[in-house]
Amino acid sequence: MKRGVLAPLALAVGLVFLYVPIVSMIVFSFNASRLVTVWDAANSPTLHWYRELFGNEQMLDAAWVSLRIAAMTASGAVVLGTLAGLTLARFGPFRGRTLLSGLATAPLVMPEVITGLSLLLLFVSLEQLIGWPQGRGILTVTLAHVTFSMAYVSVIVQSRLAGHDESLEEAAMDLGARPLTVFFRITLPLILPAIASGWLLAFTLSWDDLVISQFVAGPGSSTLPMVVFSKVRLGVSPDVNALATLLVSVVALGIIAGTLWMRHLSAARTLPQQEDDRT
Amino acid sequence: MSGEAGKGAMPARADRRRRTRRGHGARLAIAAPYLWLLLFFAVPFLFVLKISFSSVLVAMPPYAPLIEWVGNQSLAIRLNVANYLFLFTDDLYISSWLYSLKVAAVSTVGCLLLGYPMAYAIARSSPAWRSLFLLLIILPFWTSFLLRVYAWIGLLKNNGLINNALLALGIIDQPITMMQTDFAVYVGIIYSYLPFMILPLYANLEKHDLLLLEAAKDLGARPRTAFLRITLPLSLPGIVAGSLLVFIPAVGEFVIPSLLGRTDQLMIGRVLWDEFFANRDWPVASAVAIIMLLLLVVPITIFQRLESRELGGGRR
Incomplete structure (x- = not known):
């Protein structure tokens, strides 16, 4: 009966470990x-x-910048992430599905320094080639944040859809509903909780991000974590x-x-x- | 259309459904996230690769173009491999790479040893307790990662809470140096990544059929045997997913080692950061990123396979 004690003990120790700091x-x-x-x-x-x-004016300004970026990020990530999750879970096999599924899961584990550096080099090169995005600031930070947080939304939506089989959607189709109607009347209400938690998660991820922001931010777009990091680095x-x-x-x-x-x-x-x- | 015809094994109804569904709207639904991820996630790596073959220039952007007009009518492509040679001859890079692997591996094992019994206890508790425990595991994740790492400075310092408590209790009479050690980095990574280990493990353990364990018990298996022969092998996908979710980002971790870790031995993420921000050597930073990516490509691919199988599992 040793196992019966060990696991709850570890749970208690782990929760203390998580909350003491x-x-x-x-x-x-x-x-x-x-x-x-x-x-x-x-x-x-x-x-x-x-x-x-x-x-502290600097902190308040940074908090306002972070708040705006996080709200825009969450909204963009929810749209793109939901579409990605939906296509992966419901559209069956299509050309390039494996690539999309790979692209949508890799940001979950990609070390942030790599993502940050690669996005900065993209923005710099694009500016040289086509003149967009001009300089770096709130726009580039938001684009970068949408890219990694949409992956989380996609996973949440996909796992929500995986928990329900397609019979409801099939029934609606058999009754003659058009695909768009099926989406708005059945699929969307079904995944609404997933979309809500995806929005909140994307908001938090963006609000929290330091490394990627540091690479792609410009003057005047210092986010709250950037200001906090420069502060705590000194002590x-x-x-x-x-x-x-x-x-x-x-x-x-x-x-x-x-x-x-x-x-x-x-x-x-x-x-x-x-x-x-x-x- | 020829591709579709090849799939004769597909039931007619499913086939019809799939074909009718692929209208303009559906095509747009596939295209939008696809193009976004291609442009902002895949294409950037090509630029990293390109700039890793460039050389530093005091300009903005601080690297030399690879392709240049030579004279009037000839293009010269100049690939500078010096950055890569540099990485393989300078000890700093090799040692920080090996050190990062060691830190990530030890932290992953630590996460697993703490996270597995926690996930197990949550999966076997009653539904009401289960949702409370899950909430408690996820809650820290919603609060600032940076601030939670910072909190450990106050705990681990020489005059920090842990040392003060141990001194007051008379267990030690000299403060233990914990800051700027390997130990501090392990604690920081295990602490920050623990939810990423627990959640996939919980998702796996919760699905187990408890009848299997009862059958094993009826057949005379001791709890330990039943655990080792049934629960552990069944939870292997959860273990692998959780471990990869911790290991891969931990290799490139920057914040935790720079706040808590050693100053005489850097991790590879910090090396990339310093090359980029302190030395403004974008080409070497890019080469570091490319090498890091090449070495992580296998674990990342395994993770993708596992993830798509896991998420596709419920689909008929």
């Missing part, structure tokens, strides 16, 4: 001392580092703890709200049926 950042973001690891009991807890953070700084705490809180609140909303949706879907049963 995050909890330590949250706790020390309220610490008055500039020494990040010494707890100044006399003056803590304090919101000093939060005030400092919101007074630990407590206002970064405050930033981390804010990000963790937003994500946690978002996930709680999302879970509640999903519960609400499924409750709303079952309720009318129950009422029907009663009448």
Whole structure:
């Protein structure tokens, strides 16, 4: 019965391992001392580092840049990634399918330094050849982010579609529905949860990316991770703890709200049926 | 159309369905992601390859063109192989390459040893607990990767939390140096990539038919035997997928070793970064990328095969 204890123990240890750094950042973001690891009991807890953070123009500007890039990235990646996932899961064999499937999965594992360098060289060479994209900035960062995050969307959509067989779509077709109608009335509602989580994932990946952005960003398009990285490279700084705490809180609140909303949706879907049963 | 006719084995209904579906809309649906990925993912490698044969120039962009007009009517193609010769003769590149492989391999094994029992425990827990555990595994992934790596500096420093705790408990009387060591990089990579190991393993373990284990038990197999003979072999695709998802990006990892790792021994991702940003030697950086790509092409291909089989599995 050794196995019965070992796995739960590893799960507990692993979860502690995953959360200790995050909890330590949250706790020390309220610490008055500039020494990040010494707890100044006399003056803590304090919101000093939060005030400092919101007074930091450079960070706020970078956050705004990152936010815009992430929103554009997520929207572009969702469209392209959904199309890729849909064609791979539903269109059967077509010429070049293997290549598309390879192209859509390679970005998941490709080391970021390679992707970043290759995209920069593409942008520089294209500018020489056709004059587009002019210089580097928010546009080039967004194009780069769409490219790697659409791969994640494609995988999510594909695995969602793989979980459902094609009988619904076939039935609609046999009843004479046109392909576009089938897509909007059946396939799209089916993969909507996958598209929603794909959008959020693409947003997070873009918001989080440092390496690729550093290669393809230009002056004036410094993203938040780029600013944070140049800061933490010089040493630990407590206002970064405050930033981390804010990000963790937003994500946690978002996930709680999302879970509640999903519960609400499924409750709303079952309720009318129950009422029907009663009448 | 001749290609379609060759597939006579396909049932008539499926054949008709496929043919009617391939309208303009469908063609556009295939073309859009295809062209995007070709332009922004495949074609860029050709430019990397091209520039890896160029030489440095103090200009913008800082490399010499490969093709030049010589005189009036002749084109000269100049391929500079010095970058590659340089990579193979200078110890820095070979040692950082081998070091990256070692770090990635050790971290992958570490992820597997911690992630497998975790995935196993999640897959065997009740549905309510299962979704809570999965949420807890994914949650850190949604928060900044950079900040989570940065958090380890505060924990691993000489006057960091771990050393302070151990000193206070009297377990050690000298702080242990953990920052800028191999250990710190292993911890950082295992920590950051753990969800990538757990999720494919969980997806695999969750699908197992528990009747197999019961049958083994009825036939007198001890739990350990049943695990080694049934669960472990069945979970092999999950192990391979998870390991590749950790190993391949870890080889080229830049952020973790530059924040936590050694300064006397760089990883290959850092070498590429420094060649590009510090030395502004784009051709050598490109050659480093090409070599890295050639050496990773086998694991990447295995991953693609596995992934497309896994995702295509539910399709009739």
